[in-house]
Amino acid sequence: KQEVTQIPAALSVPEGENLVLNCSFTDSAIYNLQWFRQDPGKGLTSLLLIQSSQREQTSGRLNASLDKSSGRSTLYIAASQPGDSATYLCAVDYGQNFVFGPGTRLSVLP
Amino acid sequence: DTEVTQTPKHLVMGMTNKKSLKCEQHMGHRAMYWYKQKAKKPPELMFVYSYEKLSINESVPSRFSPECPNSSLLNLHLHALQPEDSALYLCASAYVMQETQYFGPGTRLLVL
Numbered sequence: 478k479q480e481v482t483q484i485p486a487a488l489s490v491p492e493g494e495n496l497v498l499n500c501s502f503t504d505s506a507i508y509n510l511q512w513f514r515q516d517p518g519k520g521l522t523s524l525l526l527i528q529s530s531q532r533e534q535t536s537g538r539l540n541a542s543l544d545k546s547s548g549r550s551t552l553y554i555a556a557s558q559p560g561d562s563a564t565y566l567c568a569v570d571y572g573q574n575f576v577f578g579p580g581t582r583l584s585v586l587p
Numbered sequence: 588d589t590e591v592t593q594t595p596k597h598l599v600m601g602m603t604n605k606k607s608l609k610c611e612q613h614m615g616h617r618a619m620y621w622y623k624q625k626a627k628k629p630p631e632l633m634f635v636y637s638y639e640k641l642s643i644n645e646s647v648p649s650r651f652s653p654e655c656p657n658s659s660l661l662n663l664h665l666h667a668l669q670p671e672d673s674a675l676y677l678c679a680s681a682y683v684m685q686e687t688q689y690f691g692p693g694t695r696l697l698v699l
Contacts, residue, residue, distance in 0.1 A: 508685045520591075520677055520690040521630070566629055570685055573643055575620070577629035 479504045481569050481578035489584040490557055498552040498581045500567035505545050508570040512541050512552050514563040515580070521566065524552070557585045591691035593678050599697045602668060608694045610661040610678030618642075619661040620679040620688065621653060630677055636661060637684050668698045 480503045490496055500510070509528045513521040525534045525541040527550065533542040540553040550567055564580040591612045600606050610619065617638050622630035635643035636655040644653075650672075652664040661678055675695050679688040 511687065513690075518675075518695075520692045521679075521688075523687050523689060526687045568629075572685065574645075575632045575635075575688075577631075579629055 479569070479571055479574055479576050481567060481576045483565075483567060483578040483581050485581055486579070487582040487584075489586065491586050492557060492559060494557050494585075495553070495555050496557055496583070498554070498565050498567075498583070500550040500552070500578055502548045502550075502569045502576075504569075504571065505548050506571065507545060508572050510541075510543055510550050511568045511570065512539075512550075513566045513568065515566060516563050524565075554583075557583075559585050559587050561585050591678055591680055591689050593676075593691035593694050595694060596692070597695050597697075599699065600665065600668065601699055602670070604668075605664070605666045607665065608663040608676055608678075608696075610663075610680075610691055611659055612680040612689070613659055614680065614682075614689070615658075616680035616682050616689075617658060618681040618684045618686070619655060620681075621661070621663050622677040622679065624675040624677055624693070626674075634663075635684065642684065665696075668696075670698050672696065673698045 511526045512524040527543040538555040543550045564582045566580045568577045594609045619636045621633040624630040634653040639655045654662040675693045677693045678691045681688045
Protein backbone atom coordinates (compact mmCIF):
# COMPACT_ATOMS: atom_id res chain seq x y z
CA LYS A 478 0.00 0.00 0.00
CA GLN A 479 1.28 3.47 -0.89
CA GLU A 480 1.39 5.43 2.35
CA VAL A 481 2.94 8.79 3.16
CA THR A 482 3.70 9.93 6.70
CA GLN A 483 5.04 13.18 8.11
CA ILE A 484 6.73 14.03 11.36
CA PRO A 485 6.33 16.01 13.46
CA ALA A 486 2.57 16.49 13.33
CA ALA A 487 2.96 19.97 14.79
CA LEU A 488 5.86 22.28 15.47
CA SER A 489 6.14 25.62 17.25
CA VAL A 490 9.36 27.63 16.98
CA PRO A 491 10.52 31.19 17.67
CA GLU A 492 11.13 33.46 14.73
CA GLY A 493 14.55 33.11 13.12
CA GLU A 494 15.07 29.42 13.77
CA ASN A 495 16.05 26.97 11.07
CA LEU A 496 13.80 23.92 10.95
CA VAL A 497 13.37 20.57 9.25
CA LEU A 498 10.15 18.83 8.30
CA ASN A 499 10.21 15.14 7.47
CA CYS A 500 8.24 13.04 4.99
CA SER A 501 8.39 9.27 4.52
CA PHE A 502 6.82 7.05 1.87
CA THR A 503 6.47 3.29 1.70
CA ASP A 504 6.68 2.69 -2.07
CA SER A 505 9.86 4.06 -3.66
CA ALA A 506 8.59 3.71 -7.26
CA ILE A 507 7.79 7.41 -7.48
CA TYR A 508 7.67 9.88 -10.34
CA ASN A 509 8.23 12.90 -8.12
CA LEU A 510 7.57 14.36 -4.68
CA GLN A 511 6.03 17.77 -4.09
CA TRP A 512 5.91 20.00 -1.03
CA PHE A 513 2.91 22.29 -0.51
CA ARG A 514 1.76 24.74 2.12
CA GLN A 515 -1.85 25.24 3.08
CA ASP A 516 -3.19 28.15 5.07
CA PRO A 517 -6.36 27.51 7.13
CA GLY A 518 -9.44 27.09 4.95
CA LYS A 519 -7.48 27.78 1.76
CA GLY A 520 -6.17 25.90 -1.22
CA LEU A 521 -2.65 24.57 -1.53
CA THR A 522 0.41 26.47 -2.71
CA SER A 523 3.15 24.50 -4.42
CA LEU A 524 6.58 25.09 -2.87
CA LEU A 525 8.96 22.66 -4.53
CA LEU A 526 8.85 19.63 -6.81
CA ILE A 527 11.65 17.08 -6.84
CA GLN A 528 11.80 14.62 -9.70
CA SER A 529 12.67 11.02 -8.82
CA SER A 530 16.10 11.43 -10.45
CA GLN A 531 16.96 14.53 -8.40
CA ARG A 532 18.45 14.75 -4.91
CA GLU A 533 17.35 18.27 -3.94
CA GLN A 534 15.65 21.47 -4.98
CA THR A 535 15.99 24.98 -3.60
CA SER A 536 13.74 28.01 -3.68
CA GLY A 537 14.69 31.01 -1.59
CA ARG A 538 14.79 29.98 2.07
CA LEU A 539 13.44 26.52 1.26
CA ASN A 540 15.47 23.44 0.44
CA ALA A 541 13.97 20.01 -0.16
CA SER A 542 15.93 16.80 -0.39
CA LEU A 543 14.91 13.38 -1.65
CA ASP A 544 16.35 9.96 -0.82
CA LYS A 545 14.22 7.65 -2.92
CA SER A 546 15.94 4.45 -1.82
CA SER A 547 15.15 5.07 1.84
CA GLY A 548 11.73 6.56 1.13
CA ARG A 549 12.43 9.94 2.70
CA SER A 550 12.27 13.62 1.94
CA THR A 551 13.04 16.62 4.11
CA LEU A 552 12.01 20.24 3.80
CA TYR A 553 14.47 22.66 5.33
CA ILE A 554 13.25 26.18 6.13
CA ALA A 555 15.94 28.71 6.93
CA ALA A 556 15.46 31.76 9.14
CA SER A 557 11.78 31.08 9.81
CA GLN A 558 9.30 33.99 9.84
CA PRO A 559 5.77 34.33 11.28
CA GLY A 560 4.46 34.35 7.70
CA ASP A 561 5.73 30.77 7.35
CA SER A 562 3.03 29.60 9.76
CA ALA A 563 0.87 27.11 7.87
CA THR A 564 0.39 23.39 7.36
CA TYR A 565 3.09 21.83 5.19
CA LEU A 566 2.13 18.76 3.15
CA CYS A 567 4.29 16.46 1.12
CA ALA A 568 2.72 14.52 -1.72
CA VAL A 569 4.08 11.62 -3.74
CA ASP A 570 3.22 11.17 -7.41
CA TYR A 571 3.06 7.50 -8.31
CA GLY A 572 1.75 8.08 -11.82
CA GLN A 573 -1.68 6.52 -11.34
CA ASN A 574 -1.98 7.81 -7.80
CA PHE A 575 -1.11 11.01 -5.96
CA VAL A 576 -0.85 10.53 -2.20
CA PHE A 577 -0.60 13.28 0.40
CA GLY A 578 0.93 12.97 3.82
CA PRO A 579 -1.10 14.17 6.83
CA GLY A 580 0.88 17.39 7.10
CA THR A 581 2.98 19.24 9.68
CA ARG A 582 1.29 22.22 11.31
CA LEU A 583 3.95 24.91 11.79
CA SER A 584 3.66 27.95 14.06
CA VAL A 585 6.43 30.54 14.00
CA LEU A 586 6.18 32.84 16.98
CA PRO A 587 7.26 36.49 16.71
CA ASP B 588 -3.21 34.42 -16.03
CA THR B 589 -1.54 32.11 -13.50
CA GLU B 590 -4.40 31.01 -11.33
CA VAL B 591 -7.01 28.31 -10.98
CA THR B 592 -10.49 29.60 -10.19
CA GLN B 593 -13.32 27.66 -8.60
CA THR B 594 -16.99 28.51 -8.29
CA PRO B 595 -18.94 28.68 -6.14
CA LYS B 596 -16.85 29.37 -3.02
CA HIS B 597 -19.53 27.91 -0.77
CA LEU B 598 -22.43 25.58 -1.53
CA VAL B 599 -25.21 24.22 0.67
CA MET B 600 -27.38 21.50 -0.81
CA GLY B 601 -29.95 18.96 0.25
CA MET B 602 -29.57 15.26 -0.36
CA THR B 603 -32.02 15.35 -3.28
CA ASN B 604 -30.45 18.33 -5.06
CA LYS B 605 -28.35 18.37 -8.21
CA LYS B 606 -25.55 20.90 -8.31
CA SER B 607 -22.25 21.42 -10.13
CA LEU B 608 -18.82 22.69 -9.14
CA LYS B 609 -16.77 24.53 -11.71
CA CYS B 610 -13.01 24.88 -12.13
CA GLU B 611 -11.25 26.98 -14.74
CA GLN B 612 -7.65 27.70 -15.73
CA HIS B 613 -6.14 29.62 -18.62
CA MET B 614 -2.53 28.53 -18.24
CA GLY B 615 -2.64 26.04 -21.11
CA HIS B 616 -2.47 23.14 -18.67
CA ARG B 617 -3.61 19.77 -20.04
CA ALA B 618 -3.97 17.88 -16.72
CA MET B 619 -6.76 18.74 -14.29
CA TYR B 620 -7.57 17.17 -10.94
CA TRP B 621 -10.40 16.97 -8.40
CA TYR B 622 -9.60 16.37 -4.72
CA LYS B 623 -11.78 16.02 -1.64
CA GLN B 624 -10.49 17.33 1.69
CA LYS B 625 -12.22 16.68 5.01
CA ALA B 626 -11.48 18.88 8.00
CA LYS B 627 -7.96 18.44 9.41
CA LYS B 628 -7.18 15.74 6.82
CA PRO B 629 -5.02 15.85 3.69
CA PRO B 630 -6.60 16.05 0.24
CA GLU B 631 -7.67 12.77 -1.37
CA LEU B 632 -7.48 12.35 -5.12
CA MET B 633 -10.84 11.78 -6.83
CA PHE B 634 -10.35 12.21 -10.59
CA VAL B 635 -7.66 13.17 -13.07
CA TYR B 636 -8.21 14.36 -16.64
CA SER B 637 -5.33 14.35 -19.08
CA TYR B 638 -5.89 16.02 -22.46
CA GLU B 639 -9.62 16.13 -21.69
CA LYS B 640 -9.82 12.38 -21.14
CA LEU B 641 -10.49 10.76 -17.78
CA SER B 642 -7.21 9.21 -16.77
CA ILE B 643 -7.72 8.31 -13.11
CA ASN B 644 -10.91 7.57 -11.20
CA GLU B 645 -10.15 6.67 -7.61
CA SER B 646 -13.22 4.48 -6.96
CA VAL B 647 -15.40 7.50 -6.33
CA PRO B 648 -19.16 6.89 -5.84
CA SER B 649 -21.29 7.51 -8.92
CA ARG B 650 -23.08 10.39 -7.20
CA PHE B 651 -19.98 12.37 -8.21
CA SER B 652 -19.71 12.78 -11.97
CA PRO B 653 -16.77 14.65 -13.51
CA GLU B 654 -16.78 16.37 -16.87
CA CYS B 655 -14.05 18.09 -18.87
CA PRO B 656 -15.78 19.94 -21.74
CA ASN B 657 -12.57 21.62 -22.92
CA SER B 658 -8.94 22.04 -21.92
CA SER B 659 -9.67 25.03 -19.67
CA LEU B 660 -12.74 23.83 -17.82
CA LEU B 661 -13.47 21.04 -15.36
CA ASN B 662 -16.83 20.37 -13.77
CA LEU B 663 -17.93 18.11 -10.95
CA HIS B 664 -21.62 17.24 -11.06
CA LEU B 665 -23.21 16.31 -7.75
CA HIS B 666 -26.41 14.32 -7.28
CA ALA B 667 -28.01 12.63 -4.28
CA LEU B 668 -25.10 13.40 -1.98
CA GLN B 669 -24.86 12.27 1.62
CA PRO B 670 -24.01 14.43 4.66
CA GLU B 671 -20.61 12.70 4.86
CA ASP B 672 -19.79 14.21 1.45
CA SER B 673 -19.52 17.61 3.12
CA ALA B 674 -15.94 18.75 2.57
CA LEU B 675 -13.67 21.20 0.77
CA TYR B 676 -13.45 20.25 -2.91
CA LEU B 677 -10.20 21.31 -4.50
CA CYS B 678 -9.35 21.57 -8.17
CA ALA B 679 -5.78 21.59 -9.47
CA SER B 680 -4.11 21.80 -12.85
CA ALA B 681 -0.68 20.98 -14.23
CA TYR B 682 1.06 21.49 -17.57
CA VAL B 683 0.87 17.71 -17.94
CA MET B 684 0.59 14.86 -15.47
CA GLN B 685 3.65 14.44 -13.23
CA GLU B 686 4.34 18.18 -13.27
CA THR B 687 3.77 20.78 -10.56
CA GLN B 688 0.12 21.07 -9.60
CA TYR B 689 -1.50 24.47 -9.06
CA PHE B 690 -4.52 24.50 -6.79
CA GLY B 691 -7.64 26.61 -6.73
CA PRO B 692 -9.06 28.00 -3.46
CA GLY B 693 -11.68 25.26 -3.25
CA THR B 694 -15.44 25.00 -2.89
CA ARG B 695 -16.70 24.37 0.63
CA LEU B 696 -19.68 22.03 0.34
CA LEU B 697 -22.24 21.35 3.04
CA VAL B 698 -24.81 18.60 2.48
CA LEU B 699 -27.85 18.76 4.74
